[in-house]
Amino acid sequence: METSSLVTDNLLEVRDLVVEFTTEKGTIQAVKHVNFSLAKGETIGIVGESGSGKSVTSLSIMRLIQEPVGKIASGEIIFDSPKMGKVDLLSLSKDEMQELRGNDIAMIFQEPMTSLNPVYTCGNQVMEAILLHQQVSVEEAKKRTLALFDRVKLPRVKKIFNAYPHELSGGQKQRVMIAMALSCNPSLLIADEPTTALDVTVQEAILDIVQDLRYDEETSVIFITHDLGVVAEISDHVMVMYKGETVEKGDVWDIFNEPQHPYTKGLLACRPRLDFKMKVLATVNDFMEVDEEGKLIEKENNKYKSVGEALLLNFETEDEIKDRTKDLMMRPAILEVNNLKKYFPLKKNWLSRHREYVKAVDDVSFKVYPGVTLGLVGESGCGKTTLGRLLLRLLEPTSGEVTFQGENILTLKGNEMRRLRKDMQIIFQDPYSSLNPRIAIGEAIMEPMRLFKVHKNDKERKNRVVELLETVSLQADHFNRYPHEFSGGQRQRICIARALALDPKFVVCDESVSALDVSVQAQVLNLLNELKEKFHFTYIFISHDLSVVKFMADRMIVMNKGKIEEMGFAEDIYNYPQKAYTKNLIKAIPKGDLEDVRKAQLRRKLEKEKRMQAKM
């Protein structure tokens, strides 16, 4: 690479950065001696799970660490500012930093829903940023705002200029945020999980915008994400962080081709793949363990020697899949849905009888066979969650039929419904709010048993709870603990245990792993599959993540705007998608395999040369 000979020309250099947070339990180092550098026009991807210190690193570059709780304990951040020359960001005064922030360094945050002020129009907010940092007239600022909106490919820019944030979709809001960040032509853009909350198709568009930026303006980008697929697509260099430490960094090809650190290997192996079906997902723990000093070390007698081996060993051939699913489909359906509809009234007009509706679920029919996991995918707002709730009668449908084990559950009343309820359970998306913070987890799991009078007395029930806790790899002494003492993954396990308490036959998993880190996600997915084998459940697995659904599901439904777009075997849908919608959806997923990395690298190189020639 040409730039490597001019190391000193780096736009940003972070040296030996240490960030500490003071809590009640003492001082915690959130970032431990992190070093990295970033050249002009390059993109570095920082990958890590929650708590790895990746966001804290980026916030310390912006000097946005909240004092006095957090503190940058030591280190240097050298930034090559166009105006001030090379400066150490940590030694700048507050005013100087304010000047830099906005002008030379800009940031995009994860949550587009809350990063815009709801009481001002989108145009106003971007204009405000321009007026604050540049000496221009209001008309000029407006003109620039519209141009920016155009650049981030927002449709009908004039309309959006006058729109309030709530009138826009998540993707559009994120574009407005990017426009705001770009308003002053920053030389460094920090993107902190900018696409995590968005659908894959929207994510693809946002990634394109960020790519374009690099070609057009030579903007350097720090791209923070937990998704290795996204990193493969967008970055030149990758830094992998774990618990505040850099475990590995290097060229994107090297990291994907030959990961050195066991953690990186684990991360690469634990993602559900789209290109082939696996029986079990490898987990990070297959590759590494923590020794007595708290250091990460490679497992000695490792199950898998490399990432490739981990994938190969768990590969399930097409014939195996067909064999497995063929006789399952012969049995009578456990759940049958006929013409199910759910309309939400949009505007109530008391003058006229005409009402407008949102058709959340619009005339949906399908069958679920015992033991066959049905996956339900679609983008946000496609009605998949509503459908899941309708099946359990958490919502009353507008019309239609849901037959569970031969009984139409929509006409059942009180006690009859309760009897069926035992056989149907749901596991929710957010492990943080699905447990009552004021009830000990043992009690929470015992509660449904007690109400349905399963087992003779509380002592027997308690034994059963302990058994369940052990099934989901928690310990018996967790019984009397409260939810806040557990991590997200553990909480989701507790929720699973609670769902299992009544021995259900049918479980709806509504985005059950979406809020979890990839490595935890792999463990929970494996657990769900193990439980299915053990207790013979039928799952309906709802997710926006096609690769997760493909891993879990035997059959799959693709939903769009309340309707079923496509239905069939997961493999068939993935390999031979019939509808344009499904094709787009599959195309938009960053796969993160080696071929993609090479393609992305090549594309970038070509594009760069093309622009260079155009400039000449």
Add this chain to the structure above:
Amino acid sequence: MKLRNDKILWTISFLLVSVGLIRWSGWSTSQISLTNSYLPPFQHHLYWLGTDRLGRDVSAMLLSGYETTILISLPIMLLAAGIGIVLGGLAGYFQKVRIYLLAFLLKVIVVGCLLWEIYITIEAASLGNASIYGWLFICLLGLIWAMIHFLQRKWEKLSFWAFYLPVDQLFIRLTELLSSVPRLVLILCLATLLRPSYFNFGFVVLITYWIPAARLMRAEVLRIKQQYYIEAAKANWLQDFYILWKHALPNALPTIRISFVFGLASLIILESTLSFLGVGLPPETVSWGKMIAQNYQDGQHWWLTFFPVLGLLLVIGSLHYLADYWQEGGRKWW
């Protein structure tokens, strides 16, 4: 943190223990001794805080006034918070309730009679001429209510003319209506109509005091309802009232208790204001408001107004201190 907890414990014990002090001390507020009138404080070994025009002990009156204040305010506030929690919780949780007209009308009539009967009986009891028949009648009405309820459940023919009653909307309108009337004016009007007695005073104050707690409870329940653990409970087809009791209430209580303490403080001020104006409480009760009212123009004998005012400040201050502590997230019940 530990030290803070101890301080809170001290504050609560100070507030509670002071209530009993007057009975324990054996001092009297009614003992008149004209030879000892207008004794200044800290001079006499018997009258620590001095005496008033009639030679009554100020320290005794102070303690007795505090007892009056707490014995009136605390039960009223508890009741108000209780009513608020129930009404607000129901309104927030159910929003709309399916009503069967006939059974509903019957129930409304019975409940109306029941409330009126309870009012009359308790008033009679507070005046000392309680009769067993009143209580029996209340039990009878309760039985009739249960019978209607049971019949309507079992006998579907009673379930005609069903419609959705927008409980939440009704609740909001009712609270808006009640809180749009200036509280003091409403209370003064009602107080002039009714005989001054503890019971009437409580009744008058209750009319407006359940509203803040109820509104807060409704808002909390609306928030908690969004949480997945409520939905998980519903997925298990648990009874709505069970969910409200076991899952919603414990999570709403930390917020409610803060508003409870603030409400208690404002109720104490209201009680002092009313007795300052000479409304509401029977004339023979001792209260801080009344002490201030009798002596505030008397600049010479400062201790007669100073100590009740100081007492008020201390009590209100301690209550706000408590509320502050809870607001900052003090986890324990104290």
